[in-house]
Amino acid sequence: MKKIALSLGMAASFLATAQSVKTNIDLVNVKDDKVAVTMEFPKMKSGDVKFHFPKTVPGTYSLDDYGRFIEGIKFFDNKGRELAFTKVNDNTYSLKNAQNLSKITYLVNDSFDDEMDTSKHKAVFSPSGTDIEQGKVYLINTHGFIGYIDNMQDVPYQLVIQKPTDFYGTTALVDQDKSESTDTYTLANYAKVTDSPLMYTKPDYITFNAGGMDLVLGVYSPTGKYKAADFKDNLEKMVVAQKKFLGDMNTNKKYAIMLYLAGTDGPQIKGFGALEHHESTSVVLPEMMPKDAIDKTITDVVSHEFFHTVNPLKTHSEEIHYFDYADPKMSQHLWMYEGGTEYFANLFQIQEGLINKDEFLQRIGEKITNSKNYDDTMPFTVMSKNVLQEPYKDQYRNVYEKGTLLAMCLDIELRKLSNGEMGYRDMIRKLSQRFGENKPFKDDKLIDELVTVTGYPQIKDFYTKYIAGSQPTPYAEYLNMVGVEVKKQEVPPLFWFIKDPNQTGYNEKNKTFIFDENSALSSFSKSIGFKITDEILALDGKTVDIKNVQDFISYSKTIKDGQNVTVTILRKNGDKTEKLSLKGKAILDKLTIENLQFKANPSPAEQKLQDQWLTGKK
Numbered sequence: 001m002k003k004i005a006l007s008l009g010m011a012a013s014f015l016a017t018a019q020s021v022k023t024n025i026d027l028v029n030v031k032d033d034k035v036a037v038t039m040e041f042p043k044m045k046s047g048d049v050k051f052h053f054p055k056t057v058p059g060t061y062s063l064d065d066y067g068r069f070i071e072g073i074k075f076f077d078n079k080g081r082e083l084a085f086t087k088v089n090d091n092t093y094s095l096k097n098a099q100n101l102s103k104i105t106y107l108v109n110d111s112f113d114d115e116m117d118t119s120k121h122k123a124v125f126s127p128s129g130t131d132i133e134q135g136k137v138y139l140i141n142t143h144g145f146i147g148y149i150d151n152m153q154d155v156p157y158q159l160v161i162q163k164p165t166d167f168y169g170t171t172a173l174v175d176q177d178k179s180e181s182t183d184t185y186t187l188a189n190y191a192k193v194t195d196s197p198l199m200y201t202k203p204d205y206i207t208f209n210a211g212g213m214d215l216v217l218g219v220y221s222p223t224g225k226y227k228a229a230d231f232k233d234n235l236e237k238m239v240v241a242q243k244k245f246l247g248d249m250n251t252n253k254k255y256a257i258m259l260y261l262a263g264t265d266g267p268q269i270k271g272f273g274a275l276e277h278h279e280s281t282s283v284v285l286p287e288m289m290p291k292d293a294i295d296k297t298i299t300d301v302v303s304h305e306f307f308h309t310v311n312p313l314k315t316h317s318e319e320i321h322y323f324d325y326a327d328p329k330m331s332q333h334l335w336m337y338e339g340g341t342e343y344f345a346n347l348f349q350i351q352e353g354l355i356n357k358d359e360f361l362q363r364i365g366e367k368i369t370n371s372k373n374y375d376d377t378m379p380f381t382v383m384s385k386n387v388l389q390e391p392y393k394d395q396y397r398n399v400y401e402k403g404t405l406l407a408m409c410l411d412i413e414l415r416k417l418s419n420g421e422m423g424y425r426d427m428i429r430k431l432s433q434r435f436g437e438n439k440p441f442k443d444d445k446l447i448d449e450l451v452t453v454t455g456y457p458q459i460k461d462f463y464t465k466y467i468a469g470s471q472p473t474p475y476a477e478y479l480n481m482v483g484v485e486v487k488k489q490e491v492p493p494l495f496w497f498i499k500d501p502n503q504t505g506y507n508e509k510n511k512t513f514i515f516d517e518n519s520a521l522s523s524f525s526k527s528i529g530f531k532i533t534d535e536i537l538a539l540d541g542k543t544v545d546i547k548n549v550q551d552f553i554s555y556s557k558t559i560k561d562g563q564n565v566t567v568t569i570l571r572k573n574g575d576k577t578e579k580l581s582l583k584g585k586a587i588l589d590k591l592t593i594e595n596l597q598f599k600a601n602p603s604p605a606e607q608k609l610q611d612q613w614l615t616g617k618k
């Protein structure tokens with residue numbers, strides 16, 4: 001089947017040359033769910049060579065070691081002779097006197113099959129992972145399939161995908177050959193390789209234009225429950241609203257969405273969500289979700305990834321621009337990259353009429369409540385810079401809670417200072433105009449740049465106190481400026497296994513509750529030695545049944561503080577899974593909810609600022 005070009009009339013920027021790294025991924029001759037990859041290199045400039053797979057990639061904040069999914073690696077010279085090598089670690093191979101290195105071959109295992117076995121490694125977040133299911137689907141996050149040689153990251157790559165003739169590849173890349181059995185793509189460098197995911201499956205896609213941008217949505221639904229066309233109307237409405245919200249900040253002419261719906265018979269995965277790229281996003285959700293829930297998730301999650309096209313993909317610090325895949329150095333500014341992006345993903349919905357004022361306020365209240373599960377005094381810049389390490393990585397999820405709220409408060413602060421003439425969106429627009437995709441800023445100079453583009457030195461005080469400092473952000477004070485009251489409400493103490501019950505997932509195969517590894521354990525779970533990777537089979541003999549899940553939840557609500565409780569779990573121990581019973585006395589977590597409501601009689605100044613905040617108008 002001939003691939004439909006996503007952007008009609010768009011020519012390749014250059015043709016593959018002898019100086020390209022030619023990479024072949026074979027999706028036809030798949031054995032034992034392993035895909036063969038061959039990489040051919042131009043002549044080496046150095047005799048000593050290091051070949052790497054990424055330790056992590058931009059947009060993810062965990063050490064995933066993609067090289068651990070590689071096996072059978074071999075290095076060859078230009079006469080076909082094998083070269084000796086040393087394996088330095090999971091991701092790195094060293095060769096001496098390898099001037100004649102010509103080719104590398106290896107097999108790739110997928111990460112999806114590894115998600116439930118975290119006895120040796122932390123699971124890779126599904127949207128940044130890989131799936132190999134012969135005859136069904138191949139989710140190719142390229143950083144899991146393709147490596148690089150030191151000092152050759154800026155060499156062009158020619159990527160050739162050998163595919164079944166009845167498979168279609170959803171991607172933002174443009175196929176440069178007419179063959180039904182191969183797709184050929186040319187990429188400027190290794191960064192562009194890792195920025196270009198693909199999903200191959202039997203054709204189920206739609207292409208359309210929305211807001212002046214060409215889109216392709218490809219869907220993998222293992223049971224055929226959903227088709228790509230089912231999501232067109234909602235997606236089109238969302239994209240038009242986003243393009244209007246961003247205005248000249250977004251210059252995308254094309255965008256690809258790979259929607260992988262996980263079924264019950266395939267890999268049992270739990271890392272649902274999405275991963276951003278300049279021109280595409282890979283999305284993983286459960287197929288069992290109702291359509292309206294998928295539509296809502298697309299609006300919330302895919303919009304978040306699309307807003308990343310502005311920040312950090314096109315406005316970022318040197319740590320991101322010169323990303324070191326082998327030894328990553330992280331930026332201080334997740335408050336902006338993730339928090340500001342999540343703020344946009346909510347703000348555009350109220351400003352463009354996708355949700356109403358009360359729904360928007362409810363979301364903000366939930367984020368205030370959720371942020372209380374984390375250390376409110378830990379400087380966000382310090383957490384961000386050290387997010388790959390303990391104890392900071394356990395605070396990562398707060399970027400979507402407190403990070404959003406920091407952007408909101410800064411938005412209100414700017415509007416207050418400018419009499420409504422400037423907000424957070426205006427600041428990001430000016431920052432993107434000052435820098436951009438090919439001009440990074442210095443990480444430790446961001447606040448100075450923000451003062452420069454806004455003209456308000458007062459925001460440096462905000463940054464110093466609440467972003468780089470340890471002072472808790474006074475949300476009530478800022479919300480009061482826009483005519484919103486904050487009322488604290490004590491809710492009945494709660495018994496559950498993690499602090500935020502909403503982060504609970506379900507393993508259909510084992511009929512168990514499962515939890516994201518970034519979830520915070522409840523006090524009770526900690527007291528009985530429960531691990532975040534354990535799966536809940538039963539509570540006091542009452543088993544988990546998704547069809548009657550409310551019965552299980554209702555029982556958990558009857559548990560009193562100090563009551564004897566038995567939790568039956570499944571725990572991975574090497575290659576074995578053990579069924580264990582953990583016993584202890586119930587500890588109920590107390591929770592304070594922040595209820596937000598609009599004032600009945602705001603002052604004229606508060607009402608004016610509220611209108612400017614919620615409409616984006618000056």
